[in-house]
Amino acid sequence: MLLTLYRTEGIILRVRPFGEADRILTILTRTEGVIEAVARGARRPRSRLVGATLPFTQIQAMIFRGKSLDNLSQAEIVNTFSAIREDLLRTAYGTYWCELAYEFMGQRDPNEEVYLFFLASLLMLDSTDDPGLLSIYFELRFLAQLGYRPALDCCCGCGKSMAEGGAGSFLTSSGGLLCSSCTQSNASGEVLSAAAVGFMRMLLVWDLRKLNVLKLPDTARLEVKNGIRRFAAEQSGKPLKSLDFLRSIEAHM
Amino acid sequence: MFYAPPMARLITELSRLPGIGPKTAQRLAFYLLGQDKQDVQRLADSLIEAKEKMSFCPICGHLTDVHPCSICTDASRNASIICVVEGPSDVIALEKTREFKGRYHVLHGAISPLDGIGPEDLRIRELLSRINDDIKEIILATDPNIEGETTALYLTKLLRPLNLKITRLARGIPVGGDLEYADEVTLIRALEGRHEV
Numbered sequence: 001m002l003l004t005l006y007r008t009e010g011i012i013l014r015v016r017p018f019g020e021a022d023r024i025l026t027i028l029t030r031t032e033g034v035i036e037a038v039a040r041g042a043r044r045p046r047s048r049l050v051g052a053t054l055p056f057t058q059i060q061a062m063i064f065r066g067k068s069l070d071n072l073s074q075a076e077i078v079n080t081f082s083a084i085r086e087d088l089l090r091t092a093y094g095t096y097w098c099e100l101a102y103e104f105m106g107q108r109d110p111n112e113e114v115y116l117f118f119l120a121s122l123l124m125l126d127s128t129d130d131p132g133l134l135s136i137y138f139e140l141r142f143l144a145q146l147g148y149r150p151a152l153d154c155c156c157g158c159g160k161s162m163a164e165g166g167a168g169s170f171l172t173s174s175g176g177l178l179c180s181s182c183t184q185s186n187a188s189g190e191v192l193s194a195a196a197v198g199f200m201r202m203l204l205v206w207d208l209r210k211l212n213v214l215k216l217p218d219t220a221r222l223e224v225k226n227g228i229r230r231f232a233a234e235q236s237g238k239p240l241k242s243l244d245f246l247r248s249i250e251a252h253m
Numbered sequence: 254m255f256y257a258p259p260m261a262r263l264i265t266e267l268s269r270l271p272g273i274g275p276k277t278a279q280r281l282a283f284y285l286l287g288q289d290k291q292d293v294q295r296l297a298d299s300l301i302e303a304k305e306k307m308s309f310c311p312i313c314g315h316l317t318d319v320h321p322c323s324i325c326t327d328a329s330r331n332a333s334i335i336c337v338v339e340g341p342s343d344v345i346a347l348e349k350t351r352e353f354k355g356r357y358h359v360l361h362g363a364i365s366p367l368d369g370i371g372p373e374d375l376r377i378r379e380l381l382s383r384i385n386d387d388i389k390e391i392i393l394a395t396d397p398n399i400e401g402e403t404t405a406l407y408l409t410k411l412l413r414p415l416n417l418k419i420t421r422l423a424r425g426i427p428v429g430g431d432l433e434y435a436d437e438v439t440l441i442r443a444l445e446g447r448h449e450v
């Protein structure tokens with residue numbers, strides 16, 4: 001069999017022990033999309049791969065393409081994002097993002113724009129004072145880039161324009177919005193205040209680098225956060241495992 | 254069907270063991286059938302005996318045949334230090350060094366949100382119930398991977414208000430390792446953990 005070796009840049013999303021001393025990595029790569037690769041011997045303390053095969057780490061990698069699993073041959077650390085790993089809340093957010101990435105992105109479906117967005121968000125998570133706001137932004141924009149974009153411009157019940165504002169129901173089944181009169185006849189959505197709808201609309205166009213100047217009331221923030229999380233859970237079609245942990249850390253720490 | 258039912262069953266059972274594939278299971282099965290009956294009997298007896306007599310210590314969670322375990326009842330050990338580890342094999346590893354003279358607490362796992370393992374699945378409540386005025390130090394000896402680190406961070410937050418000394422095992426260059434081959438994370442950790450000589 002002919003082995004093809006390729007070079008790519010990637011972010012480690014998930015690490016699972018495999019066999020005696022190996023690791024199976026789920027990697028979001030810049031050029032290949034999400035891939036799974038074995039890192040042979042990576043659990044041995046003296047392995048050159050031990051530090052490069054930890055979650056959130058950005059690496060430059062040489063990978064052998066395999067039939068089912070690829071094989072990580074060499075990895076050089078570009079960024080360790082150590083501030084994320086040293087903070088429980090940031091770790092919890094980062095872990096949830098990683099789960100969103102491998103649940104929502106198909107394997108071997110390259111999307112460089114999404115890769116760069118994920119990377120920029122991790123860089124921000126490493127340094128921001130407000131990881132909670134960043135995560136709301138990330139969750140909304142990441143899903144939007146993958147085609148799960150909330151449609152907030154007009155009521156998906158009667159077609160009335162919602163652009164001038166007003167409260168509505170956010171439908172987690174479709175990402176659509178119902179105006180207040182349609183909401184009364186259809187109570188299946190997540191009811192959002194006018195402020196929350198406006199906030200969500202703003203986040204969809206806001207620049208990541210200017211996130212720190214965005215101010216908004218806690219109640220609207222909570223509404224949007226819960227709405228997006230339920231939207232993600234519903235769209236993925238299965239419970240997102242790391243969300244329970246994230247919620248407990250957000251609540252108690 | 255290549256094998257008679259008793260042989261097939263043996264191979265199936267052996268291949269359920271961790272790290273044993275079908276080929277190895279087959280080799281082990283042929284080996285066992287080539288042994289004297291009393292040798293095989295001794296192996297079978299030891300499996301049953303270990304399973305029947307070993308269970309978890311109600312205090313520390315280590316595997317033991319007496320309750321509480323001999324470490325928890327050893328009066329010569331320092332009862333004011335508790336070393337928190339992920340599994341019973343970590344207790345064995347630390348005991349082999351003969352360096353640590355305190356007591357242990359086995360969590361039976363580590364926090365792994367992506368596998369749906371949260372703090373409530375570990376023996377954390379049992380740890381908290383052991384903490385009283387006599388406990389002076391908690392050593393967090395979880396693995397230096399994401400699950401172990403997350404668990405250590407979680408325990409640190411939980412234990413911080415209790416006015417205890419909380420320590421974490423030093424991480425750095427393995428003995429016998431080469432500095433130039435160490436990765437960046439390991440080097441940073443090793444620098445952070447440096448000490449005066």
Ligand SMILES: [Zn+2]
Nearest residue numbers: 155158179182
């Ligand atoms: Zn309507």
Ligand SMILES: [Zn+2]
Nearest residue numbers: 310313322325
């Ligand atoms: Zn014990």
